[in-house]
Amino acid sequence: MRCQLAIVGLGTAGAAAAALAAERGLDVIGVDGHALDGAGAQWVNGVPAWSFDQAGLDRPLEPELRGDGAIFHLLGGWGPERVTMSGPLEVDMRALTSRLHLQAERHGARLIGTTRVTGFDGGGLDTTAGRIDADVILDASGLAGINLLRQPKVPRGDLCVAAQGVHHVVDPSGAMAFLKQHGAKPGEVVCFSGIAGGYSIVNVRVEEDLKEVSVLTGSIPGAGYPSGVQLKERFIAERRWIGPMVFGGSRAIPLHRPWTRIARGSFASIGDAAGMVHSAHGSGIAMQMLAARLLADTLADGGTPWDYNVAWQRQWGGLLAGADLQRRFVQDLSTRTVRALIRRGVLSVPILQDPLLQKLPRPSPVGVAKALPGLASVPRTVRRMLPALARGEALALHYRSYPSDPGELGAWTRRLERIAG
Numbered sequence: 001m002r003c004q005l006a007i008v009g010l011g012t013a014g015a016a017a018a019a020l021a022a023e024r025g026l027d028v029i030g031v032d033g034h035a036l037d038g039a040g041a042q043w044v045n046g047v048p049a050w051s052f053d054q055a056g057l058d059r060p061l062e063p064e065l066r067g068d069g070a071i072f073h074l075l076g077g078w079g080p081e082r083v084t085m086s087g088p089l090e091v092d093m094r095a096l097t098s099r100l101h102l103q104a105e106r107h108g109a110r111l112i113g114t115t116r117v118t119g120f121d122g123g124g125l126d127t128t129a130g131r132i133d134a135d136v137i138l139d140a141s142g143l144a145g146i147n148l149l150r151q152p153k154v155p156r157g158d159l160c161v162a163a164q165g166v167h168h169v170v171d172p173s174g175a176m177a178f179l180k181q182h183g184a185k186p187g188e189v190v191c192f193s194g195i196a197g198g199y200s201i202v203n204v205r206v207e208e209d210l211k212e213v214s215v216l217t218g219s220i221p222g223a224g225y226p227s228g229v230q231l232k233e234r235f236i237a238e239r240r241w242i243g244p245m246v247f248g249g250s251r252a253i254p255l256h257r258p259w260t261r262i263a264r265g266s267f268a269s270i271g272d273a274a275g276m277v278h279s280a281h282g283s284g285i286a287m288q289m290l291a292a293r294l295l296a297d298t299l300a301d302g303g304t305p306w307d308y309n310v311a312w313q314r315q316w317g318g319l320l321a322g323a324d325l326q327r328r329f330v331q332d333l334s335t336r337t338v339r340a341l342i343r344r345g346v347l348s349v350p351i352l353q354d355p356l357l358q359k360l361p362r363p364s365p366v367g368v369a370k371a372l373p374g375l376a377s378v379p380r381t382v383r384r385m386l387p388a389l390a391r392g393e394a395l396a397l398h399y400r401s402y403p404s405d406p407g408e409l410g411a412w413t414r415r416l417e418r419i420a421g
C-alpha cells in the first residue's frame with residue numbers, strides 16, 4: 001500500500017491527525033494494534049472547549065459530552081479550603097475517538113485496526129498486515145509506542161499514573177451526603193488536591209441524575225506516593241455509595257517539557273509520543289488536536305514535517321514548557337502548604353483559572369493585588385514561586401524564537417535549559 005501520510009496509532013492524536021489531514025485532501029492510511037473501537041483512551045477526559053474551536057473540530061455533544069464546563073471546586077487536601085472555578089468540558093474519549101475515525105473515513109482515509117507496526121524506515125512501515133510506503137510517517141503511538149524519533153526514556157519521577165472510572169451510584173442518599181459535606185451540588189466537580197504529594201488529585205463528579213459518578217485520580221508514584229490506581233481503589237472502598245465501574249481505565253502520562261524536536265526527515269510525532277502534555281494537570285487531548293490541525297495544514301500547503309515541528313514549537317511549546325514549571329513547583333508542596341496557599345488567597349481564581357483551561361496564566365492586576373498580602377505570609381514558598389513565574393514568561397518568549405534552521409537547534413536548546421533551570 002502507498003500513501004502520503006501513514007499514521008501509527010489511532011488514539012485521539014492519530015485519529016485527529018487522520019481526520020484533519022484527510023479533510024485537507026491528503027491520502028492517509030492509519031493503523032492501530034487494537035481494534036479501532038479499543039484504540040486510545042477509554043475513559044472521560046477534561047478538555048477545554050476553545051481547543052475544539054481552534055483545531056477546527058466540532059465541539060462534542062451528548063452522549064460524547066458528559067459535562068459542559070461544570071463548576072469546579074479545587075480543594076486543598078480534603079478541604080475545607082477551596083477555589084471555585086469553571087471546569088473544562090467532560091468528554092467520553094471512546095466517543096470522541098470514534099467520531100474522529102468516522103470523520104477521517106468520510107474524507108477517504110483508510111484506517112486499519114488490529115494491525116501492529118513492527119518496523120519502519122524513512123520510506124514506510126512494516127506492519128502485521130504488510131508494508132505501507134509513505135511520504136510522511138506520523139508517530140501517534142503514545143508513551144509506550146514505537147518511539148519513531150528515538151526520544152529519551154521518561155524518568156519515573158516525571159510520570160503521573162492516572163486512573164478514571166465512571167461508576168454506578170448504588171446509594172443516591174450517600175452521594176448527596178458526600179456532596180453536602182464538601183459544599184457541592186450534583187453535576188459539579190469536587191477535586192481534592194495535594195492528598196498524596198503536591199501533584200496528586202482525587203476528582204469526583206456525581207452526575208445530576210445521581211445515577212453515575214466519575215472518579216479521576218492521579219499522582220507521581222516515582223516520587224514515593226501511592227499511584228492514581230491505588231488512590232482510586234482506596235477512595236471507592238471507603239465510600240459504599242459508589243458501585244461497580246461502568247467504563248474507565250488507567251495509564252501513565254508523561255510530564256515534562258515537550259521534546260525539543262518532534263520531526264526529523266520524513267518522520268513526525270504527535271500526542272503522548274511527542275510529550276505534548278499540559279503537565280500541570282496531565283492533559284494531552286487539547287494539545288494533540290491543535291497539533292493535528294497544524295500538521296494537516298502544513299502538509300496540505302506543501303510544507304515538511306520539520307515545518308510542522310517549527311510551527312508547533314513556536315505556537316504551543318512555550319505554553320507547555322511553562323506548564324511543566326508549574327508542575328515542578330506544585331509537585332514539591334505539602335498538603336499543609338497547599339491548604340495555606342488557598343486560605344491566604346495566593347492560589348485563587350485569577351491565578352488558577354487560566355492554567356485549568358490550558359491558557360497562559362495572565363492574572364489581572366486586581367487578582368495579583370489580592371494575592372499580595374497572602375504572599376507576604378508565606379515568604380519561603382514565594383521565594384520559589386516568583387522565579388518559576390518569571391522563568392515561565394522567559395520560556396514563552398524563547399519558544400517564539402524556535403529556529404527554522406535545524407543547525408541552530410543545539411544553541412537554542414542550551415539556552416532553553418539555562419532558562420528552565
Ligand SMILES: Cc1cc2nc3c(=O)[nH]c(=O)nc-3n(C[C@H](O)[C@H](O)[C@H](O)COP(=O)(O)OP(=O)(O)OC[C@H]3O[C@@H](n4cnc5c(N)ncnc54)[C@H](O)[C@@H]3O)c2cc1C
Binds near residue numbers: 045216
Ligand atoms: C486516567 C487518565 C485520565 C486522563 N485525564 C485527562 C484529562 O482530563 N484531559 C486530558 O486532556 N488528558 C487526560 N489524560 C491524558 C490523555 O488521555 C492522553 O494524553 C491521551 O489519551 C494520549 O493520546 P495519544 O493518542 O497520544 O496516545 P494513546 O491514547 O496512547 O494512543 C496510542 C495508540 O497507538 C497504538 N499503538 C501503540 N503502539 C503501536 C504499534 N506498534 N502499532 C500500531 N499501533 C500502536 C495503541 O494501540 C493506541 O491505540 C488522562 C490520562 C489518563 C490515563
